[in-house]
Structures are given as C-alpha cells and as structure tokens.
Amino acid sequence: MNVISLDSILGVGELKSKPAPAASGCTTSSCGSSDGPSDMAPEVWEKVKNHPCYSEEAHHYYARMHVAVAPACNIQCNYCNRKYDCANESRPGVVSEKLTAEQAVRKVLAVAAEIPQLSVVGIAGPGDSLAAGAKQTIETFEQLSRLAPDIKLCLSTNGLALPDYVDRIKDLNIDHVTITINMVDPEVGQHIYPWIFYDHKRWTGIEASRILHERQMLGLEMLRDAGILAKINSVMIPGINDEHLMDVNREVKARGAFLHNIMPLISDPAHGTHFGLTGQRGPTAQELKALQDRCEGDMKLMRHCRQCRADAVGLLGEDRGEEFTAEKVMQMDIDIDGGGFTKRETYREHVEAERAQRHQSKAAAIAEVAHIAGEKPILIAVATKGGERINEHFGHAKEFQIYEVDARGAKFVGHRRVDLYCEGGSGDEDGLETIIQAINDCVAVLVAKIGGCPSKSLEAAGIEPVDRFAFEYIEESALAYYAAYTERLGTGAIRQKIGADAVIRQGAYTARRA
Numbered sequence: 001m002n003v004i005s006l007d008s009i010l011g012v013g014e015l016k017s018k019p020a021p022a023a024s025g026c027t028t029s030s031c032g033s034s035d036g037p038s039d040m041a042p043e044v045w046e047k048v049k050n051h052p053c054y055s056e057e058a059h060h061y062y063a064r065m066h067v068a069v070a071p072a073c074n075i076q077c078n079y080c081n082r083k084y085d086c087a088n089e090s091r092p093g094v095v096s097e098k099l100t101a102e103q104a105v106r107k108v109l110a111v112a113a114e115i116p117q118l119s120v121v122g123i124a125g126p127g128d129s130l131a132a133g134a135k136q137t138i139e140t141f142e143q144l145s146r147l148a149p150d151i152k153l154c155l156s157t158n159g160l161a162l163p164d165y166v167d168r169i170k171d172l173n174i175d176h177v178t179i180t181i182n183m184v185d186p187e188v189g190q191h192i193y194p195w196i197f198y199d200h201k202r203w204t205g206i207e208a209s210r211i212l213h214e215r216q217m218l219g220l221e222m223l224r225d226a227g228i229l230a231k232i233n234s235v236m237i238p239g240i241n242d243e244h245l246m247d248v249n250r251e252v253k254a255r256g257a258f259l260h261n262i263m264p265l266i267s268d269p270a271h272g273t274h275f276g277l278t279g280q281r282g283p284t285a286q287e288l289k290a291l292q293d294r295c296e297g298d299m300k301l302m303r304h305c306r307q308c309r310a311d312a313v314g315l316l317g318e319d320r321g322e323e324f325t326a327e328k329v330m331q332m333d334i335d336i337d338g339g340g341f342t343k344r345e346t347y348r349e350h351v352e353a354e355r356a357q358r359h360q361s362k363a364a365a366i367a368e369v370a371h372i373a374g375e376k377p378i379l380i381a382v383a384t385k386g387g388e389r390i391n392e393h394f395g396h397a398k399e400f401q402i403y404e405v406d407a408r409g410a411k412f413v414g415h416r417r418v419d420l421y422c423e424g425g426s427g428d429e430d431g432l433e434t435i436i437q438a439i440n441d442c443v444a445v446l447v448a449k450i451g452g453c454p455s456k457s458l459e460a461a462g463i464e465p466v467d468r469f470a471f472e473y474i475e476e477s478a479l480a481y482y483a484a485y486t487e488r489l490g491t492g493a494i495r496q497k498i499g500a501d502a503v504i505r506q507g508a509y510t511a512r513r514a
C-alpha cells in the first residue's frame with residue numbers, strides 16, 4: 001500500500017523522515033504486528049489499540065476528550081479540592097465549565113468533526129462519574145453511543161458506587177473503566193480518606209476506608225466477570241502508601257485489572273487540599289519510576305499518563321479545550337449524524353498503514369543490536385514535540401521523555417517536566433540546574449539542537465548531549481545510540497560505566513549545590 005503521511009491528512013508540515021528499513025523478527029511486547037503485541041489476546045488488542053491511555057503506541061496517533069458532566073463526589077480524598085480552579089493549569093479535577101449532558105453531547109460531536117484523531121470520550125469528573133445517581137454520565141453516554149458509535153466510551157470512578165452500575169455500563173458498551181485504588185488496607189486508607197457518603201450516611205475513620213475498599217474490590221471483580229477492561233489509578237503518596245502500592249498492585253492484578261497507572265501526588269499548597277496545606281510532598285520522578293519498575297510484571301504499567309484536566313481535549317499532553325467552550329460550540333454548525341465520521345475512518349486507515357511501517361522499522365533496529373543482548377539497560381532523555389521524533393531544541397523543551405534502552409528495544413518509561421532553559425533567547429542557569437537534576441539518571445540527552453554552554457554543563461554532569469539524530473525517530477535513534485555506546489565501552493563494561501557515571505553525576509550535583 002502506498003503510505004500517505006498522517007501529517008498531510010491533518011494539514012501539518014512534513015517532518016524530515018527516513019525510509020523504514022526492511023523488516024525482521026521482533027521480540028518485545030512493545031513492538032508487535034497489526035494483530036497486536038505477542039503477549040495480548042487479539043480481542044483485547046482490538047479494544048485498546050486506538051485508546052491513547054490503554055496503549056502507549058496509540059497515544060502518538062489518537063486523541064481523547066473529557067466531558068465535565070459529573071461535578072459532585074461521594075467521598076473526600078485528602079489530595080482533592082474541586083473548588084480551586086485555574087484555566088491555565090492541567091491537573092485532575094480542574095475544569096473551566098461544567099456541562100449538562102446535552103451540552104456535552106454537542107461538544108463531542110463538534111470536536112469529533114474537527115479532530116479526526118478523536119477516538120475516546122471519557123467522563124473523569126471533576127467529581128465522580130457515578131456519584132449523585134450517575135444521571136448525567138448515563139444520559140451523555142446513551143446519546144453518544146447512538147450518535148457517534150465509532151467513538152469509545154470510558155469512565156473514571158473512585159469505585160464506591162461501581163457495583164451498582166456494572167450492568168448498566170455493560171449495556172452501554174463502555175469497554176474501559178478506571179478505578180482509583182490507593183490502598184487495600186483500611187489502616188492505610190484512613191490517612192487518605194477523611195469521609196465517604198454511603199447508604200444515606202456519612203462514614204469516617206477506618207470504617208469509611210473498609211467500606212470503600214470492599215466496594216472497590218467487588219466492583220473490580222464484577223468488571224472482570226463482565227469482560228470490561230479495568231485500569232487502576234493509584235496516587236503515590238510518599239510515607240503514606242508508597243510501599244503499600246506493591247500490595248495494591250498484587251491485589252488488583254489478582255482480580256483481573258488490565259493496566260496499573262501509578263501517578264505522582266500533586267500537592268501544591270495553593271490548591272488548598274489537605275495534603276497541600278499540611279506539607280505532604282509528592283514523589284520525585286526517580287522515586288515514581290523505581291516504584292513502577294518494582295510493580296511491572298505480568299500486568300502492564302501505564303507510564304504515559306499526563307494527569308489531565310476533567311475537560312481536556314486533544315492528544316495527550318496538548319489541550320485544545322479553549323477552541324470548544326460551550327459558547328463556541330453553541331455557535332458551530334454541527335453535523336449531528338456522527339459528525340466527521342468519514343474523516344475519522346480515513347484517518348484510522350492511514351494510521352494502520354503507518355503503524356505497520358513503524359513496527360517494521362523498530363523490528364529492524366532491534367535486530368541491529370541483537371549481538372549485545374544481556375547488557376544492562378541505560379536511560380536516555382529525549383527532547384520532542386511529538387510525532388515519535390527527536391524534534392525539539394534543548395533550550396525550548398518543557399519536558400524530556402525518558403526511554404529505557406537495551407537490546408530488547410527502547411521503552412518509554414516516563415516524562416520529566418522542567419523549567420525552560422531558554423527564556424527570551426538567553427540561557428538561564430537555574431533552569432539548567434533543574435533540567436540536570438530531572439534527568440540525572442540518564443546517560444545521554446537526544447536533542448534536535450543544543451548550544452555550547454549547556455552542552456559543557458551536561459557533559460560535566462556526566463550526561464552526553466547528542467544532536468546527531470536530529471528529526472529522526474526516537475526509538476530507532478535510541479537503539480543506534482545504545483549500540484555505539486556499548487561499542488565505545490566494549491561489551492560487559494556498561495555496568496561499570498553506569499556506576500562510574502552515577503558517581504560523576506552525584507559528585508557534580510553535590511559540587512553545584514555547595
């Protein structure tokens with residue numbers, strides 16, 4: 001098939017590209033074929049392959065939107081304050097406007113007509129999608145399943161009311177449900193949940209956490225029995241549930257959860273949450289990764305969550321919500337009958353073709369490094385604007401994506417937000433300091449371009465700045481870098497080199513602090 005660039009369908013300028021090398025065998029589950037990864041049943045792959053949150057690969061191509069039709073909640077978490085709102089902030093529970101079911105449906109059809117990447121509509125607050133009788137949630141999904149049946153439906157809940165709604169969720173063809181589970185021991189839960197409202201009564205203390213825990217486990221088992229995929233969100237709260245999340249991981253896995261998304265606590269005092277006001281800190285990026293690594297096993301860990309607003313619109317990491325306010329949507333001429341269905345279908349066909357080409361290219365890159373199997377993985381930071389390419393200037397990066405690389409492949413393991421190094425054209429030393437701190441477990445940073453000064457500081461900190469892969473694909477470049485890195489050191493030497501680099505980085509950091 002002749003592959004047309006997705007950027008041309010979307011009207012975006014062409015990126016410099018390299019033809020895909022010939023295919024060969026691929027052994028990692030992150031790679032795969034059009035039937036999906038080797039460790040996933042085809043019917044499950046069919047459900048997740050276009051869902052930007054359930055498939056890391058899909059998030060490069062597909063967008064989601066949240067509609068904020070669920071303002072109320074039936075429990076209180078010590079990290080949540082829905083009264084604090086800020087239009088410029090992207091974090092859970094924040095919305096610019098709450099919608100009725102009717103407004104939400106209109107908004108979805110408007111977005112679907114405009115953004116062919118849209119594949120999922122979710123309800124994730126700002127409160128709980130199943131609180132207050134779940135009326136608006138059900139009404140919204142009923143209409144959408146009729147008007148835009150090609151778009152997947154998704155909801156997020158704390159799980160307290162979930163057992164009462166699993167049958168309804170099944171009837172509505174909702175394939176994806178997220179439950180936030182922060183504990184499987186009410187002793188731990190009592191430090192996270194001051195109260196719940198259940199069975200016409202407010203419960204507090206350990207009793208509240210016991211009820212919540214039992215309802216969450218029951219709801220999860222019912223989802224498994226109904227064949228609905230469950231993702232578990234857990235908020236990592238250092239000193240309260242960080243170690244305990246290993247137990248949570250084990251228990252949810254035993255009950256058939258598909259994916260575990262361990263997210264860092266956000267606890268800015270300005271947000272007015274209990275944890276913010278009492279000085280409870282969130283985890284560092286390195287602490288979060290270490291816990292995710294310990295939990296990763298048979299069940300997949302989600303590493304690409306962007307902790308989105310409850311009214312987010314667009315690809316993960318971008319927010320086009322401002323283009324679709326209730327006022328603007330009211331003025332739009334909306335095709336009520338599946339708005340833009342043909343455009344979405346064409347887009348999906350091209351994504352399939354591009355994905356097949358990318359699988360081949362990644363498999364070929366993995367085959368090139370097969371001879372160094374068994375070496376220790378390295379971490380690499382990447383400056384990217386998206387499109388799976390190294391296409392961002394070091395000084396303009398607001399975040400770095402982190403890849404873990406060895407002969408099995410280059411795996412995305414998280415992103416690290418940083419202060420901008422270049423503000424108004426000049427380098428800011430404090431910004432550079434926070435960048436080095438954020439990526440200090442990486443051996444290299446792959447960028448489209450970088451200036452002489454930051455290069456020297458990075459080298460002094462034991463992080464190699466690399467611009468020779470500018471505009472190339474990230475995974476293939478990371479593997480090529482890994483091969484060159486290993487060759488430079490000689491096989492068997494990576495472990496010692498990583499150890500030595502870590503000492504250099506720590507020494508450089510201590511010296512800068514002094």
Ligand SMILES: C[S@@+](CC[C@H](N)C(=O)[O-])C[C@H]1O[C@@H](n2cnc3c(N)ncnc32)[C@H](O)[C@@H]1O
Nearest residue numbers: 079092093124125127128156157158180233266
């Ligand atoms: C706003 S909630 C809406 C769905 C539902 N009420 C729930 O809590 O699962 C969406 C997700 O954001 C998480 N969240 C809310 N506030 C947070 C914070 N301050 N830090 C980290 N995660 C947070 C919740 O735990 C939940 O997983």
Ligand code: SF4
Nearest residue numbers: 073076077080127158
């Ligand atoms: S369950 Fe969700 S909406 Fe309710 S308090 Fe907790 S985070 Fe906020």
Ligand code: SF4
Nearest residue numbers: 053305306307308316
């Ligand atoms: S908050 Fe995470 S799981 Fe939810 S839509 Fe955003 S990226 Fe997906």
